[in-house]
Amino acid sequence: MLARLPTWARWMLYAAAGVAVLTIVQGFDDTERLTAVTSSQAMLRWAVPIMLAGLGGLFSERAGVVNIGLEGMLILGTWFGAWGAINYGGWAGLATGMIGGALGGLVHAVATVTFGVDHIISGVAINVTAPGVTRFLSSEIFANYEGGSITQSPGTDGVGRFTFPLLAGGDLFGWESPDILGWFTRQDWFLVSDMTGLARGLVAQVSLATVLAFALVPLSAWVLWRTRFGLRLRICGEHPVGGESQGINIYLYKYYGVMISGGLAGLGGAFIASPELSGLYREGQTTGRGFIGLAALIFGNWRPSGTMAGALLFGYPFGIGLRDLDGSASHALLLVNTLALAAVTVWAVRRRRRFDAGLAAGLGLAAAVWYFMSSTVPNWWIDILPFVIVLLVLVFFSQRLRMPRADGLPYRRGES
Template sequence: MIAFHLLFLGGTFCSAEACSVLSNPLLWETTLVSATPLVLAAMGGTISERSGVVNIAMEGMMLVAAFFSAYVTDKAASLAGLAPWEAALVGVVGGIVAGCLIAGLHAWASIRFHANQVVTGMAINLLALGLTSYLYYTLYGSQGTPGNLAGIPNWNVPVLSSIKFMSLGPILFQENPITYLAFLSVVLAHIFLFRTRIGLRLRSVGEHPRAADTAGINVQRLRYLAVTLSGGLSGLGGAYLALNGPHGLFSDNMTSGRGFIALAAMIVGKWTPFGAMGACLLFGFGQALAIALAGQLTVGSYQVSVYILNMLPYVITILAVGGLIGRSIPPAADGLPYDPAESA
């Protein structure tokens, strides 16, 4: 299914431009499109883990958010009679709220009940897949979400979008509003974590909760905040998946592993917003390159299979982790429950 989709994209790409792959603006645009949900989820993961709560549940949070943003958009249009753009906006909010709620479940188990965060995170992924599939097939059956579902169309930034130099205008400034938000979130996450008092406290909670507690910081509350934030950001990423473009759509298991890629990006980026963003862009580039090269790359007389090309982003990530970036070290208290009542 996904493979077919990629093939299709590859086909249109080739017919549009046959010249050098790298100078084609579509390559860079596809990079941004692939990277957007990854960046949002990776920011969420970074903030959560900086506070000391392991979050491998971005996949589930995105999936639930994707479903509910489509569902809320649908209902907002059909029941409340909102205009398409209003419905889509409400849908995005619905997705963010759904992401926050699922994250709240993870936070509640991890913080209040000292759960094994890897286990509950994995459980949430499984739960999210089951829940969305169950609701999707029960509510929409085999027809799928309505074809006229409203979406969030791309937005041309005034003036900037008409820059001709190196096609920067079309590449950077004719994107989806959520893409702009995603990259804005990187800057905001960096400022939040490294330039604000609450960010400093949040990081101290992730490094040494006992010391932070002694200094009068409410460990539990900050962790709740961080995990909920991560749910909201992943939720926006999920909403992007469902609603990006003139028409929205939800399909079964729509995230198809993007949350895990974001997790990898977070680790490759060494738990920093800009590092994670770089990893997401690298991954998005690999994906865009695979699409761009489909059917075009030949070695001798052998045409390289699209499936071999599809391995590119994953192989690039493995090489990055194994060879280039070296060891990446998580926050010291990442994954350790903190019990204020326990003696040190």
């Protein structure tokens, strides 16, 4: 029955179900943090860099190049983004961040495509190199700015905000449209108002950079599956020699893919350095989000919408953790974990995967015991929750994924 719904409707349904669970669960912990508007907004902001890194990974891996250097490109994006934003304003910062990341992508492309270096090795080398480059550049440039130092820049400028018309009462050509979601939220109906409140948080006063980032999801899907460019890029990840025999310049498209990859990661980095998240460049501020982006890509089965879902899922605990001073929301999340693991158990039982079922049930039980034995959880728990989710998702679903067939494999022109 679900399968007959259009994709967007199915996603909406999943989201609604998720919110319903969160709403009920948080009641036990006497917190509203899980579905608070601030939480959904924080989730959005934290998801953006992960998602952009993931989309970056998508273009690279669809072109057959594994890009573990995303973290390094993200770092380049933070530095160049901050530099551009400080000197030329918020939009310029996004652009320079993109260029910085794309330069990292170019290095990766030269190493892997032209010289045939192992993709992981090149990526590791870029991750080692990027912080060195930004450190040096900071010592030469930011250290001379007022309020800057070797490890951080002065504050950056951001871009404007935007409220969607009709949904959240934004202006439409000067006309102040009705605030439909706001109206529902004010009615204080159980569940419905919670959901609309959350939804309104996602469409009211959002940064244009966030809007841009989310617009890139359908755009990526369109480019990859509807255009000639996308088809030719994808053949590089599926069967490059076949593409070559049909007259496609595989090297060229691999370069495109890896550089777009770097550019998107760089955009993600610029977003981190923008006032939406940090408001400045600081050393070490990417905290492995490039890697989580890669995990979001894998979680999303190498598809844009799945990557976005993964980014939101992984961004959510980050967003919650930041504001959860008394630990009650983190505690409530434990129960969510329990329920999710219970769902996995049911799934595994129905597929007669006994080991999976046992594992999921055991982990779920552990989470449940922890939940009932404690009233708060230490804050390191929510810090590592996204990583734990990634691990669990991979543990249970790795074997069901379909990566591009030639992803990560070397390719040399004329050597078939």
